[in-house]
Amino acid sequence: MTKKPKFSIIKNVEIGENTRIHDQVNLYKCKIGKNCKIDAYVYIEEGVEIGNNVKIRPFTFIPTGVKIEDNVFIGPGVIFTNDKYPRVRGKWKLLKTTVKKGASIGAKTVILPGITIGKYALIGAGSVITKNIPDYAIAIGNPAKIIGYVTDEKFKEKVGRFLEEAEGELKGEEAEWPWP
Numbered sequence: 674m675t676k677k678p679k680f681s682i683i684k685n686v687e688i689g690e691n692t693r694i695h696d697q698v699n700l701y702k703c704k705i706g707k708n709c710k711i712d713a714y715v716y717i718e719e720g721v722e723i724g725n726n727v728k729i730r731p732f733t734f735i736p737t738g739v740k741i742e743d744n745v746f747i748g749p750g751v752i753f754t755n756d757k758y759p760r761v762r763g764k765w766k767l768l769k770t771t772v773k774k775g776a777s778i779g780a781k782t783v784i785l786p787g788i789t790i791g792k793y794a795l796i797g798a799g800s801v802i803t804k805n806i807p808d809y810a811i812a813i814g815n816p817a818k819i820i821g822y823v824t825d826e827k828f829k830e831k832v833g834r835f836l837e838e839a840e841g842e843l844k845g846e847e848a849e850w851p852w853p
């Protein structure tokens with residue numbers, strides 16, 4: 674960890690080198706890899722595993738049972754869940770969720786319990802994910818539906834053009850093409 678946050682609860686967390694954790698977070702008994710960025714007001718529960726180079730934007734909730742692989746982007750206000758039939762008391766079953774490497778989850782997405790989001794998938798802002806999302810799929814809406822694949826030539830051209838036209842306004846570091 675490069676900076677020690679002042680107004681946070683960080684207990685029994687394994688944190689990889691070069692990972693930046695912003696303030697006002699609540700992280701306990703979880704594992705976070707190298708070169709990650711965890712923004713403010715992020716809440717991560719016991720047993721969660723987060724890979725390397727993962728970016729988690731503010732106001733995200735990640736409960737027990739969630740695994741996030743390397744190079745995943747989690748937008749602001751993303752809510753994961755782990756209990757399909759929640760009740761205040763009594764037995765419940767933990768359903769596990771995995772986000773595979775390279776996937777991106779748009780802002781304010783809700784992910785129902787027991788879901789797998791495939792590698793390099795792209796989830797649109799405000800989606801509700803009720804079913805597994807295949808590798809490379811672009812999914813949007815409530816309930817989320819697949820509208821294409823990040824590997825589609827048309828989509829690649831569109832994103833390529835978008836970035837080219839934004840020349841001069843581009844932000845972020847030089848990186849390899851972030852799409853498969």
Ligand SMILES: CC(C)(COP(=O)(O)OP(=O)(O)OC[C@H]1O[C@@H](n2cnc3c(N)ncnc32)[C@H](O)[C@@H]1OP(=O)(O)O)[C@@H](O)C(=O)NCCC(=O)NCCS
Nearest residue numbers: 748749778779780781795796797798799800811812813814
């Ligand atoms: C999913 C996404 C990648 C699609 O981008 P795109 O392929 O360029 O899509 P377009 O803007 O061409 O829109 C295509 C259609 O989908 C709809 N649409 C786009 N994003 C949507 C979303 N998140 N939810 C619902 N509908 C959406 C558009 O209204 C449009 O509908 P229409 O054909 O009826 O007019 C993008 O809209 C998105 O949500 N990105 C995530 C942004 C985000 O959360 N960033 C976090 C960092 S701040």
